Amino acid sequence: MIDRLVIFGATGDLTARYLLPGLAALRHAGQLGDEFRLTGAGRDDWGTDEFRQWATGRLGHHAAELPAPVRQGVVSSSDYRQADVTDPAAVAAVVAGDGPVAAYLALPPAVFPAAVSALHEAKLPPGSRIVLEKPFGEDLASAVKLNRLLADVVPEQAVFRVDHFLAMTTVQNVLGTRLANRMLEPVWNSAHIAEVDIVWDESLALEGRAGYYDGAGALKDMLQNHLLQLLCLVAMEPPVSLGERDLRDRKLDVLRSVRPLTGADIVRRTRRARYTAGRIGDHDVPAYSAEAGVDPGRGTETFAEVELELDNWRWPGTVFRLRTGKALARDRKEVAVHFRPVPHLPLGHSGEPGPNVLRFGLDPEDLSLDLTGIGAHTHTLSPLTLTARIDPPELPAYGRLLRDVLDGNAALSIRGDEAEEAWRVLTPVLAAWSEDLVPLEEYPAGSDGPRPRDGAG
Structure with missing residues (x-):
């Protein structure tokens, strides 16, 4: 040490x-x-x-x-x-x-x-x-x-x-939940999972970080690193061990399998926006472009969304949606795994079954499962949510990272080839955005973000 x-x-x-x-x-x-x-x-x-x-x-x-x-x-x-x-x-x-x-x-x-x-x-x-x-x-x-x-x-x-993010308890529970439970691993594939939302929405605005944030933006600040790492943990094949080589090899496989985004795909599958003046809770928030230290001409985004697909055996047809935004109406920080609907319901039940969604809460850290059950009225389908609380970790995330650094355990750090593959995934998006091929939308601070596109939502 x-x-x-x-x-x-x-x-x-x-x-x-x-x-x-x-x-x-x-x-x-x-x-x-x-x-x-x-x-x-x-x-x-x-x-x-x-x-x-x-x-x-x-x-x-x-x-x-x-x-x-x-x-x-x-x-x-x-x-x-x-x-x-x-x-x-x-x-x-x-x-x-x-x-x-x-x-x-x-x-x-x-x-x-x-x-x-x-x-x-x-x-x-x-x-x-x-x-x-x-x-x-x-x-x-x-x-x-x-x-x-x-x-x-x-x-x-x-x-x-x-x-x-890799040292957060719930993030590590993504691996533990899917790999250590027989009922989940057999259905952890595109035949049963339609889409995965990896979201870090926050009500916080710029909060004095213009010096860094205006030169980075939401895509570089959150998607290229934190959210892509979460994608790797959700989508990776089971590693032989949780040692640094096995774990990082499997994460690299995921990044290498991401289908490249080009041309029309970038326009259709990515969004960027920044907040205008609005109100969050009991205080007014100025437009991002009016924040101290911001250069409005840069066109820095405070909201970014990218839809990705993986070209591999496990995940054909499953959409992985990565999204982050600032100055939104509410905090939503989670990995939400949406399962496909059941193929058949017994006759005699009224109502439509809601989707089964397994949610890994990131902040606060918790775990929940949205199911469909029978309500108070016989033969009526009703939503049911099971929630598990996670005990606070012994160490905060940075405490664990510092311990790993001092001990020489690199399993939760990012290998060089992994960092390069992450940029390979998103560099075409950055290039298209810099050429304004994807419009910079706007949303009021305190809202749910940019309005859904026509035919969406």
């Missing part, structure tokens, strides 16, 4: 909201020893005392449920170095020391190539690891280039392209 973590970009929102609380959760669970050391590096002209004071405040806000001595233990293990992550000499001074280090790039993706090049020149200690957040690259070409840069620094097994 590596006992030294260096966070480049340590004074940013990612560190405050997720990495520091994740480390505190690990310490609280007894999975972070007293020998652990954290080094924060950033452009801010701070010393260790300033960083510790800042970290204490952030942990008090984002990890208040953990005991104060636990939070203080993380703070006491930390120090701070001012450093430009693109300067090899400055980077070398930060990572210098005895033993391997885990270098976490909590940075904008555009900085990754320069940061990785600086790490290469700085010569990381043997056995070190590099951690990168999504999105990995801006398109297929940039992902390929970044993979080549990383290969010059550390072996592929030491590269952690993290996606915290």
Whole structure:
């Protein structure tokens, strides 16, 4: 286990909201020893005392449920170095020391190539690891280039392209539910499943993230990484084991089987939109184009939807719909598996059976199954929902990811060829959208999103 973590970009929102609380959760669970050391590096002209004071405040806000001595233990293990992550000499001074280090790039993706090049020149200690957040690259070409840069620094097994969705309890239950239950795996195919909705709709608007979001948009921010990873877990063949090679090989198979979207398919199977002024709950929301820091001329989308099909033995004819949107009327974060209707009903029943839908709730985390049963009136079909609550996990998603990084378990990180295949799937969509082949629709903040197309819904 590596006992030294260096966070480049340590004074940013990612560190405050997720990495520091994740480390505190690990310490609280007894999975972070007293020998652990954290080094924060950033452009801010701070010393260790300033960083510790800042970290204490952030942990008090984002990890208040953990005991104060636990939070203080993380703070006491930390120090701070001012450093430009693109300067090899400055980077070398930060990572210098005895033993391997885990270098976490909590940075904008555009900085990754320069940061990785600086790490290469700085010569990381043997056995070190590099951690990168999504999105990995801006398109297929940039992902390929970044993979080549990383290969010059550390072996592929030491590269952690993290996606915290993969560490969520319910996401892992997608695999557990379908693979460990005899009644589900035999019907987990296109003969029984008509479509799968993978949705991350949120009522939150931009919330001050224009600096990142306006350069990315909904497709790069959510679909290209998080939602495609969920698609892989839903559609993959059963792996021999849940080890890193077997699991990632099967995910790669799914991505390689995605039918390419070209020409008219992109116009018919994809949608993009952005929110206009509206009202969510009890507060007014300005139009996205009027948000501070937004360049209206970019045409950045806040809503994206893509329908995909897989060309393989298990899934011919099943539609996988990936959708995400901001500033919507309600939060809807789930994987919904829609089964085909029964072929026949006994005579004498009134009403139509509703669809059987297995729902994996992502936030909050739960599991439910929509069925059809007999209602209070004899021979009348009525909907019935079974719901299961999921116990809170011992560790938050970032706590588990950080543990895997320090332990060297790459099963829940994304392999280089997997990252490239994900871009292969969606790069044609990005190209078509950049040429305005798919119109940029609008929807009022606080609505259900863009209006259904003619003949849809």
